[in-house]
Amino acid sequence: MTTTPLLEVKDLHVEFRTKSGVAQAINGLNFSLNAGETLAILGESGSGKSVTAQTIMGILDMPPGHIAGGQILYRGEDILTMNETKRRKLRGVNISMIFQDALSALNPVLPVGWQIAEMFRVHRGMKRGPAKKKAIELMQRVGIPGAEGRVGDYPHQFSGGMRQRIMIAIAIALDPDVLIADEPTTALDVTVQAQVMRLLKELQVENNMGLILITHDLGVVADVADKIAVMYAGRVMEAADVYEIYAKPAHPYTKGLLESIPRIDAEGDRLSAIPGLPPSLTDMPSGCPFNPRCPYATDLCVSDRPELLPAAEGHYSACHYREDVYQGTIEPRQEAQA
Amino acid sequence: MTATAEQTTDPFAGEEVVLDVDGLVKHFPLKQGIVVKRQIGAVQAVDGVSFQLRRGETLGIVGESGCGKSTLAKLLMRLEEPDAGEVRFRGEDFLALDGEELRRMRRKIQIIFQDPYTSLNPRMSVGDIIGEPFTIHKDVVPKKGIRNRVKELLDVVGLNPDHINRYPHQFSGGQRQRIGIARGLALNPDVIICDEPVSALDVSVQAQVMNLLEDLQDEFGLSYIFIAHDLSVVRHISDRIAVMYLGKLAELGTEHEIYGGPAHPYTQALLSAVPVPDPTLRGKREQIVLKGDPPNPANPPSGCRFRTRCWKATDYCAEVAPELTVRPGISQAAACHYAETNEDVAAMD
Incomplete structure (x- = not known):
């Protein structure tokens, strides 16, 4: 550096x-x-x-x-x-x-x-x-x-x-x-x-x-x-190399986005939409700005705002559970819905 | 046109034809002069478009800006009168109707517009917007029942019925696009024309609206004409797809045929130009980058309209306009003398 x-x-x-x-x-x-x-x-x-x-x-x-x-x-x-x-x-x-x-x-x-x-x-x-x-x-x-x-x-x-x-x-x-x-x-x-x-x-x-x-x-x-910074509500949610992000997203928002777009090279199944709407800039939710729409959100996400930290080498994510999202080992909460 | 109906893989083969469009033409005159107006030409917005739409089916119409997609939508709604051609709705001549009969028939074909910001009157409450169809078509719901029906509709499209006065x-x-959809649904139509319904929406919200449209189709047995420029969106929602170029159909076939083996050079170029959200495919897909811009629809090229940008074009293309027919070796209809399927640009897994 x-x-x-x-x-x-x-x-x-x-x-x-x-x-x-x-x-x-x-x-x-x-x-x-x-x-x-x-x-x-x-x-x-x-x-x-x-x-x-x-x-x-x-x-x-x-x-x-x-x-x-x-x-x-x-x-x-x-x-x-x-x-x-x-x-x-x-x-x-x-x-x-x-x-x-x-x-x-x-x-x-x-x-x-x-x-x-x-x-x-x-x-x-x-x-x-x-x-x-x-x-x-x-x-x-x-x-x-x-x-x-x-x-x-x-x-x-x-x-x-x-x-x-x-x-x-x-x-x-x-x-x-x-x-x-x-x-x-x-x-x-x-x-x-x-x-x-x-x-x-x-x-x-x-x-x-x-x-x-x-x-x-x-x-x-x-x-x-070459690299991507995914922004949401005025913050970088995830930043990494382009191949990394598409293969292994480490933030639920990025993951949701990738799953919600129809692809030209795939036939149509039902799209998994991200529920809800982006937050109003005058009235930000406490903690993580994505928590009201996140299927994995917990009490920690409402009380503490996650910092942008590495989930893997050179792969940053602003999520408390970044490592689990990155590894794909996280399960949505039962009551998670819009 | 009938060729696709003969396909055994077509799940809508036996379904009733709801909308039968034959040789639809709309030219907008170009006039010059201040006092005495002379016609100096015409924008050939739609020039001989034919297709059939069956019950429960979604026909996607793709094409670039200026190819006549939206004019086609307006013609089907009779918001514009065509210069020639036929539109039959369940066997009845839609273009011959007027007065009370036309109004009655209009219930059955509704439209959802692109821009949810300008297509809703800002001075009307949501209840008035969705309830307005009932005040025009008085015999659908009794006056006292309108409010309840509007609340039901709000619920159907996933909005809170308590927000009726907002x-x-x-x-x-x-949410506004959902309001537009509720208004379109109000009169229990058979056909809904969706003119770029999701292109003004954010990616994360786009999926919500597309899922809603699919759910409503299953629930009410609706037929959709889905107009869009985004080929991924069209592929996702459509059963059959018509590719438009400069007022004419270039290719018409099932979703599988068009995306799996596009036969018209324009479709091939269009498909290969769409970026795929997968960086590992970078540089591995064959890309056909077309030269230049679409020509002016007021002065289209002679013969095949695509020939000025086509790499296959010959002198013959300049003389004879190719028909939209099924050609040997290809299952879908393509309007190209030299049509052949190209699987290298096919958008398949």
Whole structure:
């Protein structure tokens, strides 16, 4: 552990202070990312995965958002305490981001070429001409056919998959070390999704980028990730290598998720659904946030919140019974039901 | 079309045909001009779709955005009037009905929408939403019995009957979808059209709603038309599957035929593109990555509509549009001149 990771998040707390109370979006988040590595942050809506991305990028709406504690270290330096000028030099240059909905992330009244070239003009001080040339190169690199003719087109003139490619072009323009992709393919059709994921993977290998892939799709994660952090109610519930997590989940939530998805390569039996709903962020259950829905929960789970601890070598789980879940030696309680 | 019914493995072979759709066409005109509007073309949203739905069966319809799935749903509900084609409900011509007869028939075909946030009126209580069908169809339940019937329906879909006075915003996405299902069930329909019923829901809640739909089907003998873009979800719930591309059916067969040996190149590409939640299969599955995007439905390619993205396409494909028929060596119907089953991309264990 002598090398500093590219990006490290330590005990991050983010809350939203609203009129109807304080919503704790992130409650003590920890993870690290190395160069060339793909970390998937997996979670359902409201689990805090997008807030995590926004906090790292420094684009969280504050107020109502408020960083209540923790550190985000980029190459060992805390970016939360940096001044805005310094932070700005990081954003887009060293750490950049792709959003889910390309149509609303791109500026509708500017040509796409202009929007890509802007990166070079603002951060590298290039003149218009050379910046435009760079933009065309990038459009070719992300696989937009006829890039030279389309550099002056507006976002609405492109299809969903092409728009997402333009966003990727903007994000990788300055060869960032860290790329955060927030649900990059959720709005796309399957055949286009496959194209975009393939492109992202190629670019990552080419540039040795650290990729943070935020998604709810267990299929996409299995295809591209190296390690996974499963989030629930603002916490990491389980973190491990991708093969480990799918083969031997050590947290009841992950186990439940894997069992509840229909698979394309299996015929339909009844799905084992996770009962109940994710907790409200303004009204967290005591102890383990998953305890109201967990088939294995005991009194201990209601009184004490489990820490993220190893269940096996390199496999972390925030469950009191992580070893038993990991080994598959735990039985659901009799009265366990929705 | 009849080919699948002849299959001995088909458990619905002897069942009554509830819905018989033949050559359904819907073109939306594109108009230009401010004062004098001229028609400059048409979006061929649905262009000759035929299938049969039998009692207790689930027909899954898959396809990418813009392929006409939702227009098809609207046509079957008669929310849009088709330009050509026939829809027979239990042998009766559904498209010829109007007035009171149409209203009576509409009871039998209901729809569940994709977005549980916009498909429920935020100013109506749950009791009013689910009870509204009874105020339109007055002879189903006497006025005094409506409230009790609504409570029963809430119970059937797994919601607390005491929440009858609550408003939609007080429910989560999955619960709202249950409200939509209860409303669909209110008039004891025979057919429910589910237009992307789970795609707006979280993974853990999606399974709850799919299980509910399956339970209701068994309990009431419902037939479903299940429209979705998620191939895993469709496979899970469907008995037969129709693959749509640009307003036409590309392939139609049982769940086993389509997923076990897809014959149309589009189906093959679609199946191979779906990520499987199992990292050990990484790099081991054959992936067909299609080039480009689906063409514009206002100006579809001549002949076979898939030919612009197809790796098998020849000059013949540009001239003659392939029929959706059963071809030698394949048990399901496929609309491709060069259809052949490809088990390498099959999604089987």
